[in-house]
Amino acid sequence: MSHATDRATEAFVAHRNLLFTVAYEMLGSAADAEDVLQETWLRWIKVDAEHVRDQRAYLIRITTRQALNRLRAVQRRKEAYVGPWLPEPLLTAPDVVEDVALAESVSMALMIVLETLSPTERVVFVLREAFGVSYDEIAAAVDKSPAAVHQIAHRARRHVDARRPRRAVSPSETRAALGAFQRAVEGRDLQGLLDVLAPDVVLVGDGGGVKQAALRPILGAENVARMFLGGLGKVRGTFTGEPTVVNGNPALLVRLDGEVDGVMAIRVEDAGITGLYYVRNPEKLARVGSETPLTLR
Structure with a gap:
């Protein structure tokens, strides 16, 4: 029994970062993703891992089922949320920026688009588009037929494609736009902001x-x-912006008199900023103090 538990633990630890990324992309919340991982572990240790042919696929399946259950509950929670709801920002390693697929899949801009999908559409889209899971495996995870999953994936992809940037933007373009925005705000430069x-x-x-x-x-x-x-003129204290990497993309860690006030992420198209996403809710800033490891593999 001890040997079996050790093997199960080794497999879970080996895939933990992957499972966290799966759950986070489905939920947009690190706290909820951690809860899903705990539920996944409790179910995994009851499985006879010796007879599981593909442990990675099996663990993703458990994680998906738990995330789908929680996603439905989270949606009800969001309905009572005060003001707009944004995903919980994650401080990520600088090299994540160079992993184009990973950076795009966890970007704040895409995560916000995923919020417009139904729970099942979001789960299917994430598994298929980000992690390349087969239709058969997804079907087993969401209790649908492969044909139905194929239709859901097509519908979700079409929905997301209509709302995502038309052209991929390089990290350097994002950093340049973010720098110009920061300089204009700090210099109280109205024309610079409009530019x-x-x-x-x-x-x-x-x-x-x-x-x-x-x-x-x-x-x-x-x-x-x-x-x-206008807002800055009413604030008592000094705002500063520190360039950082959040959700695999350049962002600003904003401080007020040295204390973390929030995270500013942006969406850039054709060298102009089309989206500004400012997370100030203190409950969502727990993951900006240390890097969160993410992976698609």
Whole structure:
């Protein structure tokens, strides 16, 4: 029994970062992903691992089922959330930026698009598009036929493609836009902000009812620019922005008088910022102090 437990533990630990990434992409919450991993472990140790042909696939299947159950519960929780809900930002290693597939799959911009899918669509999309899981394996995880999963995947992909950037943006382009934005805000430069913001830019703030944030997205370059410059004039203290890597993409760790106030992530298209995502809810900032290892393999 001890030997079997040791083997099960070794397999779980070997795939833990993968399973966390799977659960996080499905849920958008590190705390919920950790709970899913705990539930996965409790089920895994009851399995006779010696007779499991593909332990990675089996563990992903358990994780998927637990994540799907939790995703439905999380959706009900979001309905009572104060203001817009944004994914929990994760501090990631700088080299994640160079892993194009991983950086894109965990980017704040894509995670926000995934919020518009149904729970089953999101799970199917993540497994198929990010992790390359076969339709048969996905079908077993979500209790659907392979044909049904194929249709769900097609529908979800079409939905996401209609809302994701038309062209992949390099990390250097994102850093350049982020730097121009930071300089304009710190210099109270209205024209500088208007130059870097796309005309149809959207600002989404997540304070969770704990920190002040707009209760609805703010639309349009002029409205966003004036909100930033007007808001800064009312703040007692000094804001500073520290370039960092969040969810595999360049971002800003924002501090107020030296204390972490939030994380600013952006979406860039055609050298202009089309999306600004500012997470201020303290409950979502637990993972910006140390790197979270993520992997698609």
